[in-house]
Amino acid sequence: DVKVTQSSRYLVKRTGEKVFLECVQDMDHENMFWYRQDPGLGLRLIYFSYDVKMKEKGDIPEGYSVSREKKERFSLILESASTNQTSMYLCASLRLDTDTQYFGPGTRLTVL
Amino acid sequence: QQQVKQSPQSLIVQKGGISIINCAYENTAFDYFPWYQQFPGKGPALLIAIRPDVSEKKEGRFTISFNKSAKQFSLHIMDSQPGDSATYFCAARRGATNKLIFGTGTLLAVQP
Structure with a gap:
């Protein structure tokens, strides 16, 4: 079974802090994704990585950056957290032969 | 043109009933x-x-029903069970990419 883990289930940060969200997958998938989930808005793609050191902006990249130094790890960085970044953050990795995205359990981030 | 519109936002169905969730795309x-x-x-x-x-x-x-000419697709859950109570998201993949666009989600409650 594919396993996608996220470093924290809950996180509380202050406005202006730098925040790192970590995601690790154990299936050697090339493609990884970061989404945020907000009520009434569904899942929105923040960033996407299709290989080590390769990244592409999603639909809402403003205020975020990412890092992919190793194939199994994809990090989301909030350079200066703001209250409007309070949300549920979901990481996923893609199994290409079945077109299946496997999601982690999510990190609920609160920015005060 | 990049949106996927999902309805209803929430749905309550009796055990044994049929749950239907609809999505449309452009x-x-x-x-x-x-x-x-x-x-x-x-x-x-x-x-x-x-x-x-x-x-x-x-x-x-x-069951998924797909109507290409109408650009609509729907999920039907037959004999709905309380264990089906969850949030359901439709999605669509942008051709030639691995990126999904998600609908806004439907919260389904199946009453015993």
């Missing part, structure tokens, strides 16, 4: 249409998916 370049199921506290998981060359796909109690 972009004819979408080439893959999955449905994801999310239980509270968990990440979404792939439930069933369809490609536009078929009009229906059935897996157990779950």
Whole structure:
């Protein structure tokens, strides 16, 4: 079974802090994704990585950056957290032969 | 053109009834249409998916109906059970990419 883990289930940060969200997958998938989930808005793609050191902006990249130094790890960085970044953050990795995205359990981030 | 519109926002069904969730899209370049199921506290998981060359796909109690000319697709859950209570997301893949656009989600409650 594919396993996608996220470093924290809950996180509380202050406005202006730098925040790192970590995601690790154990299936050697090339493609990884970061989404945020907000009520009434569904899942929105923040960033996407299709290989080590390769990244592409999603639909809402403003205020975020990412890092992919190793194939199994994809990090989301909030350079200066703001209250409007309070949300549920979901990481996923893609199994290409079945077109299946496997999601982690999510990190609920609160920015005060 | 990049949106996937999902309805209803919430749905209450009696045990044994049929649950129907609808999605519509505009972009004819979408080439893959999955449905994801999310239980509270968990990440979404792939439930069933369809490609536009078929009009229906059935897996157990779950069926996707696809109408290419109307640019609509729907999820039908037959004999709905309390264990089906979850949030359901439709999605569409942008052709030639691995990126999904998700609908806004439907919260389904199946009453015993």
